[in-house]
Amino acid sequence: MVVHNLLPTAPLQQHPSTVTLQVQDKTPVADGVVSLALVHPDGTRLPDWTPGSHIDLILPSGVTRQYSLCGDRWDPYTYRIAVLREDSGRGGSAYVHDQLMPGNLVEVGGPRNHFPLAPAERYLFIAGGIGITPLLPMIHQADVTGADWQLLYGGRNRASMAFLDELAASYGDRVQISPQDECGLLDLEAWLSQPDTGTKVYCCGPGPLLTAVEAACSRWPPYNLRTERFTAKALTEPVHRGPFEVELCRSGRTVTITPDATVLQALRQAGADVLSSCEHGTCGTCLTPVVEGTPDHRDSVLTEHERAANDCMLPCVSRSRSARLVLDL
Amino acid sequence: MTEAPAAVVEPPVNDVDPFAPEHLTTPEPLHNALREAGPVVRLSRHDVYALARYREVHAALVDWQTFQSAAGVGLANFRHSKPWRPPSLLLEADPPHHDAPRRVLREILAPPALRRLRAAWQPMADDLVDTVLATQGTDFDAFESLAKAFPLRVFPDAVGLGPDGRDNLLPYGNMAFNAFGPANALVQADAHRAADLSAWVNAQCARRALTDDGFGARIWAAADRGDLTHEQAPLVVRSLLTAGVDTTVHGLAATLYALAGHPDEWQRFRERPELARVAFDEAVRWQSPVQTFFRTATTDVEIAGSLIPEGSKILMFLGAANRDPARWNGPDRFDLTRDPSGHVGFGMGIHQCVGQHVARLEAEALLTALARRVERIELAGEPRRHLNNTLRSFAALPVHVRPVS
Structure with missing residues (x-):
C-alpha cells in the first residue's frame, strides 16, 4: 500500500528557477561511471519527466552539466543519473566523482526533453558508452508498450559499459553487447543497410558514432533516425549567477532579480499581474513577451526555435543571460 | 507517499447523488458539506470515493502513478466496461501512451504558436460586439450572443473544419461531458443521436476534411514526421473538437456572469483591461466550468488515514477545491484583486x-472588445442553467448594458 503524505508539490511552494536536491545514493556502475540517486530533501514529488529528458546539475563552481535521466518515472520521488568521469572536461564530472557524496545537496534545473520517444512499431536503439543513459528509460517504455525493439550497445570494453547486468537480466536477447576490444567497432552496416519505415532508430553516443549512424541511415526515410549527442553542446554562455535587472516597459518600473528569487516572484512584488499555474516551466501560462535582452531559457515549453527568437520567456523558471531584460509588462 | 503505517479510519459515508439535478444546478451546498465531512468521503450511491478539499484534489491530480486516467475519467471503469467510444489518447490515457499525443498537442497549442491567432481574433471580437450592440441594443442574451457565438466563430476555423455541420459541435461536447457521469436522464436524452453526432465528429477528424493551415493539419503533419502514428492523428483531432468548444463557451459565460454580477469588478476591469486574463481565470476558479473528473486507484492508497482500495473510482470535485477556504481567502467572492494562480479549474499535472x-x-x-464598447454591464434577470453531468453550463444569461457614449 502507498500512503499519501500530501506534502505540497510545486504550485504551493515558492519555487526558484532551480530546485535543491539531495544525493541519496552514489554507486559505481562501471569503470569511471557513478550513478546518483537524487531526492528532494523534504521528500516531495519531483517534476514529471519523459524518456529522453535531461536535468542540469549546477555545481558550486558555477559549471552546469546536463545529464540524462535514466531511472524509473513511475517513482516520482527519485531522479537517477549516471556520470562518466571526463578528465578532459572542465571539472564537472570530477567534482561529481570526487566530492559530491550521499547527503550532499546539489542544485538541479529542468527536466527538459529534446530527445522524446515517438511511437513506432519497432525500435533500434544504438548506444555508445555513456550514451546508454537516455536510452534506458526508452527501452523500458518500448518494452511496456509491447513494441518490437533491439539494443546495440558498444563501448571500449565491458568494464567501461554501465548497466550491463541490468540490461541482460531484464531483456536478454534483445540486447547485443559489443565491447570494442572483443568485437571491434559496431557493425552498423549490418543493422542499418535495409531502410525500414516501421523502425525508428534512436542513437546516443560520441560524435563519431552519431556521424557513422547518420551516414548508414542516409537512405532511410526522413525522421526515422533520432539522435542526441551526450556531450551536450558546450554551454558557451555561463548561466548568469548574480543579480540582474528587469525593466517593465509599459509601467516603466525596474526590479532587481536576486539569485534567491524567481523573475515571476519579483514581478509580482513589483505589482505586475502575471498569471501563472504550474510554476515549474511546464504549462506555459506565465509566458511573457521580451522586448530587449537575452533570457536564460530554463523551461520545457518553448521549442529550440522559439528559444532562439528570444522574444518571450517563462518567468517562473527562466532567468537572464544579459545584465538587463526588458519585458512587455 | 511513504510506507509509513497509519491508523486506517473509515471515511464518512454519504449516499448523495452529486449528479442529481439539484446538485448540478447549485453545487455549492454539497461542496461545502463534502469538504467539511473530511479529506475523503465515500459516496455509497455510486460506490466511489470523493475528494473535495484543495489539498487532496491537487495531490490526486498530480499523482498519475497512483491515480490513473486510462480506466476512464468518468464513473465508468474501463477495466470492466467497454467505453462508449474509443478512449481519448490524452484525457483517458496514462504514460507512456499519453506522452506523444500530449507533446504534439502541447506544442501546437503553446502560447508562441498562438500569436498569429491573437492578431486575427481581436478584430473578430470587436466586430462581434459591434454587431450585437447594433442589432440587439442594450438588452440581450450574453450566453447566446457572446459566450457561444465567439468561440463558434473562431475555434472551428482555427482547427480547420469545413463549413458544414458545425452546429453538431456543442451537442457532441454536451454528450461527451454527460458521459462521464452515471447513465441518468441527461445521458438518455441524447442516446438517440449519439451515433449520428459521433459519426459527424469522426468524419471531421480525417485529413481530407481539414483545411491545410489549422491545428488539425498540424496534428496530421506531426504524424507525417513520425511524432504520432497516422492512426493516432484523427483521435488527437477529436480531442480538440470534444474538449475545445463547450468548455470555452461555458467558461466565457461564467466570466460574463461574474462580471455582470459584480459591477465593481467590471469597473476595475475597465480601468485596467490588462486584467482580462486574470478575470477569466478567476471566473474559472469561481465557477469551475469543469466541475468534476474521476481517477482510478492503481494500488491500495491511503489518504489522510482512509484506505482507498486498488481499482476504486475517485471523484475529484474541482469546483469544491477551487472554493476551499483552507486555500483561498473569501473563496466565494469573485475578486479581481486576487491571484487565482494555482486553481484546479484546468486540472493540474x-x-x-x-x-x-x-x-x-x-x-x-x-x-x-466588450470593455472598449460597454461602460456598464449588469444582469437583467436570473441566468438559466443548462444541466450537464460534468460541465457547469448556461442556457441563457440575460444582461443589460450601457454602451460607451
Whole structure:
C-alpha cells in the first residue's frame, strides 16, 4: 500500500528557477561511471519527466552539466543519473566523482526533453558508452508498450559499459553487447543497410558514432533516425549567477532579480499581474513577451526555435543571460 | 507517499447523488458539506470515493502513478466496461501512451504558436460586439450572443473544419461531458443521436476534411514526421473538437456572469483591461466550468488515514477545491484583486488542460472588445442553467448594458 503524505508539490511552494536536491545514493556502475540517486530533501514529488529528458546539475563552481535521466518515472520521488568521469572536461564530472557524496545537496534545473520517444512499431536503439543513459528509460517504455525493439550497445570494453547486468537480466536477447576490444567497432552496416519505415532508430553516443549512424541511415526515410549527442553542446554562455535587472516597459518600473528569487516572484512584488499555474516551466501560462535582452531559457515549453527568437520567456523558471531584460509588462 | 503505517479510519459515508439535478444546478451546498465531512468521503450511491478539499484534489491530480486516467475519467471503469467510444489518447490515457499525443498537442497549442491567432481574433471580437450592440441594443442574451457565438466563430476555423455541420459541435461536447457521469436522464436524452453526432465528429477528424493551415493539419503533419502514428492523428483531432468548444463557451459565460454580477469588478476591469486574463481565470476558479473528473486507484492508497482500495473510482470535485477556504481567502467572492494562480479549474499535472492558452486568448479578445464598447454591464434577470453531468453550463444569461457614449 502507498500512503499519501500530501506534502505540497510545486504550485504551493515558492519555487526558484532551480530546485535543491539531495544525493541519496552514489554507486559505481562501471569503470569511471557513478550513478546518483537524487531526492528532494523534504521528500516531495519531483517534476514529471519523459524518456529522453535531461536535468542540469549546477555545481558550486558555477559549471552546469546536463545529464540524462535514466531511472524509473513511475517513482516520482527519485531522479537517477549516471556520470562518466571526463578528465578532459572542465571539472564537472570530477567534482561529481570526487566530492559530491550521499547527503550532499546539489542544485538541479529542468527536466527538459529534446530527445522524446515517438511511437513506432519497432525500435533500434544504438548506444555508445555513456550514451546508454537516455536510452534506458526508452527501452523500458518500448518494452511496456509491447513494441518490437533491439539494443546495440558498444563501448571500449565491458568494464567501461554501465548497466550491463541490468540490461541482460531484464531483456536478454534483445540486447547485443559489443565491447570494442572483443568485437571491434559496431557493425552498423549490418543493422542499418535495409531502410525500414516501421523502425525508428534512436542513437546516443560520441560524435563519431552519431556521424557513422547518420551516414548508414542516409537512405532511410526522413525522421526515422533520432539522435542526441551526450556531450551536450558546450554551454558557451555561463548561466548568469548574480543579480540582474528587469525593466517593465509599459509601467516603466525596474526590479532587481536576486539569485534567491524567481523573475515571476519579483514581478509580482513589483505589482505586475502575471498569471501563472504550474510554476515549474511546464504549462506555459506565465509566458511573457521580451522586448530587449537575452533570457536564460530554463523551461520545457518553448521549442529550440522559439528559444532562439528570444522574444518571450517563462518567468517562473527562466532567468537572464544579459545584465538587463526588458519585458512587455 | 511513504510506507509509513497509519491508523486506517473509515471515511464518512454519504449516499448523495452529486449528479442529481439539484446538485448540478447549485453545487455549492454539497461542496461545502463534502469538504467539511473530511479529506475523503465515500459516496455509497455510486460506490466511489470523493475528494473535495484543495489539498487532496491537487495531490490526486498530480499523482498519475497512483491515480490513473486510462480506466476512464468518468464513473465508468474501463477495466470492466467497454467505453462508449474509443478512449481519448490524452484525457483517458496514462504514460507512456499519453506522452506523444500530449507533446504534439502541447506544442501546437503553446502560447508562441498562438500569436498569429491573437492578431486575427481581436478584430473578430470587436466586430462581434459591434454587431450585437447594433442589432440587439442594450438588452440581450450574453450566453447566446457572446459566450457561444465567439468561440463558434473562431475555434472551428482555427482547427480547420469545413463549413458544414458545425452546429453538431456543442451537442457532441454536451454528450461527451454527460458521459462521464452515471447513465441518468441527461445521458438518455441524447442516446438517440449519439451515433449520428459521433459519426459527424469522426468524419471531421480525417485529413481530407481539414483545411491545410489549422491545428488539425498540424496534428496530421506531426504524424507525417513520425511524432504520432497516422492512426493516432484523427483521435488527437477529436480531442480538440470534444474538449475545445463547450468548455470555452461555458467558461466565457461564467466570466460574463461574474462580471455582470459584480459591477465593481467590471469597473476595475475597465480601468485596467490588462486584467482580462486574470478575470477569466478567476471566473474559472469561481465557477469551475469543469466541475468534476474521476481517477482510478492503481494500488491500495491511503489518504489522510482512509484506505482507498486498488481499482476504486475517485471523484475529484474541482469546483469544491477551487472554493476551499483552507486555500483561498473569501473563496466565494469573485475578486479581481486576487491571484487565482494555482486553481484546479484546468486540472493540474500531466493532464492539465492542453488548450488553456487558446481559451485564455478567446477570453482576452472578447473581454477586451466588450470593455472598449460597454461602460456598464449588469444582469437583467436570473441566468438559466443548462444541466450537464460534468460541465457547469448556461442556457441563457440575460444582461443589460450601457454602451460607451
